[in-house]
Amino acid sequence: MRSVENLLYHELIGLKIKICQCPQADFINVIGQIVFETKNMLIIKTSNGIKKIAKNIINQCIIYLQTYACFLNGKQLIGRPEDRVLKIKR
Numbered sequence: 001m002r003s004v005e006n007l008l009y010h011e012l013i014g015l016k017i018k019i020c021q022c023p024q025a026d027f028i029n030v031i032g033q034i035v036f037e038t039k040n041m042l043i044i045k046t047s048n049g050i051k052k053i054a055k056n057i058i059n060q061c062i063i064y065l066q067t068y069a070c071f072l073n074g075k076q077l078i079g080r081p082e083d084r085v086l087k088i089k090r
Contacts (some may be wrong), residue, residue, distance in 0.1 A: 002015075002065055003065070003068070004065070004068050004070045007063065007065070007070050007072075008076060008077075008084055008085075009084075009085050010081075011037065011081045012034045012037050012042070012063065012077070012081070013034055013035065013036065013037055014033065014034065015033070015034050015063050015064065015065070016031070016032070016033055016034075016063070016064040017030075017031070017032065017033070017034055017042070017044060017061055017062065017063050017064070018030070018031045018061060018062045018064075019031075019053065019058055019060075019061050020059075020060040020061060020062060020071075021058075021059035021060040022053075022057055022058055022059055023057055023059070024057060027051070027053055027057075027058075030044060030046055030051055030053070031046065032044040032045050032046035032047070032051065033045050035050070037081060038080075039078070039079060039080050040054055040055055040056065040078060041053065041054055041055065042054075042055060042058075042077070054074075055074040055075070055077045055078050056074055056075060056078060057074065058073070058074025058077075059073065059074065060072075060073060061073075061074060
């Protein structure tokens with residue numbers, strides 16, 4: 001089960017996301033559902049269509065779980081989901 005402590009161990013597909021801080025003004029306050037994740041990109045389905053956002057330009061985002069919200073930096077998300085687990089130190 002996904003929780004705030006182990007969110008980076010799981011895939012992000014299907015989770016709701018909000019971009020809070022980003023150097024590109026077009027992506028600030030983008031809210032939607034993550035539909036696909038690559039090594040360096042998040043593909044988000046919004047009410048205005050599909051947005052492709054590079055993970056490294058996200059300064060702060062909120063990922064909503066069922067009962068919690070998790071604040072993350074986009075640099076924490078860089079890498080394929082299966083490789084991201086190996087980077088995390090326990």
